Amino acid sequence: MTSRVLLVSAATSASLRQARFDDGGSIDDGGAARARAAAGGLPPAARARTSPGLRCRETAAALGLDGVAALAVPELAGLDVGRWRGRTLDEVGAAEPEAVGRWLTDPDCAPHGGESVRDLCARVGRWLVDTQALEGRTLAVVEPEVVRAAVVDALGLPATVFWRLDVPPLSMTELSGRAGRWNLRLGRPPAAPEAE
Template identity: 70%
Template sequence: MTSRVLLVSPATTASLRRAAFDDGDRLDTAGAARARAAAGSLTVPAAVVTSPSVRCRETARALGLDAGDAPPELAGLDAGRWRGRTLEEVSAADPEAVARWLADPRTAAPGGESVAAVCERVAHWLDALRPAGRVVAVVEPEVVRAAAVHATGAPDAAFWRFDVPPLTCTELSGRTGRWNVRLGGPLAAA
């Protein structure tokens, strides 16, 4: 049986608008309004899960989804000491660390985790899915990237090649070992 996983990225927050590493902030007014306007645009799922972040749980609620679990495998990238700061800010403070982190998926942010670690745990979650019909997962953009890396069989270095705008949906269909990817577009107002 085929599984369908709809990966929905969160609506906008102040840190997302600043292109800062997530610092746990809530949806901004415009992001919450866009998510509420898109409520009902997704086919009724068999299950709803989220990343454990505030913005993903708030996006799910605004979309009218009753989110169940927040599996730890679906957490966003732990940016460690870079949390809440922009890439420009951390690059100015420690350009060598940023260059290593961007060039090598196995290099972790100081006090955080590596892109390879995110890709591994998201792949594990996807591979453990049992056919359950349509699953909607409201997840951090880096979780969508990691899922796309796994589904396409791309190397972890391809992680940065996937752009995930706010409040978009990417669909994976298939099963362990063979996934198809339907690249997403914005959720439309219902």
Template identity: 70%
Template sequence: MTSRMTFVSPATSPSLRQARFYDGDSVDAMGAASARSAAGCLRSPARVTASPSARCRETARALGLEVVETPELRGLDVGRWRGRTLEEVAAAEPEAVGHWLADPGWAAHGGESVRDVCVRVGRWLDAAQDTDGRTLAVVEPEVVRAAVVHALGLPGSAFWRLDVPPLAATELSGRAGRWNLRLGQPLAVPVTA
């Protein structure tokens, strides 16, 4: 039995464009148009799930998908940094940002650590490996990173070395306790303003 996971990152939103820690905002008009143009380009899945965030739900809807939200696939909780830009946080707390980027176990911002999100997503991925067929998951970029770190047995420090662009598909296929990675591909040509 082979399990196939396709992780799709959400369309653009104001927080993504501003390098702001996600604060629950919706996809922007260009992101929604790009997602609508990509509708139908994904293989039909047996199951569809999503991170429980507005931009993941809206991306799935624009792709023509009905999803079930999965709490284990929620984005990284950045605690008190939520809604602030990385530039603002780095100016106010440069040492904290340095620790956060260098130490996967660090969570002094009051949220969860990179290690914690990798473990949480890894548990979900391991359980899903026993599911035959294709699962499509519209998830936050950090969930894609965590899934790849777990699937390939990478150290937590690799988390920040993985770039996840908007509306990209990253595929994992698994069998017998082992995952293979098919690197992310754009879903469609982006709509320009």
């Protein structure tokens, strides 16, 4: 049995445009419009999941997934950045330059009092293990860092590459797995898939 996980990164928000650590805000009008336009290009899925954050839930609704009961899953929550939440990277970098430097280079570091990158990768990896036991495609609308964590964990990459993975808004990343092994499918266009 092959399991497929299609990760769709959340639409744009004011926080994203300002390089602000997630503050729980809504997607912006442009992001919502792009998500509605992409709705018809998603492949069929057996189930839909989202990160619990507002931005992901709103993106899922704009993609038309609210009708298929997109369930918010705690394991898919974005990276907990503790006291940095809601602040811009520039603000934090000016106030705590050494802490930001350590955080961006050491995946075990969590100077903000939240979660380390390695912990995020492990948390998302546990969700992938559970999901691999499910037949059919799981479509999950998640924060970009959850996509990074899934790719790092699924491919067995060192956690140090986490920050080198770019995940644009509304991009799709597909993992297919069987027998405890995942493959990454790159370059999926937002259009109906061919017969699989």
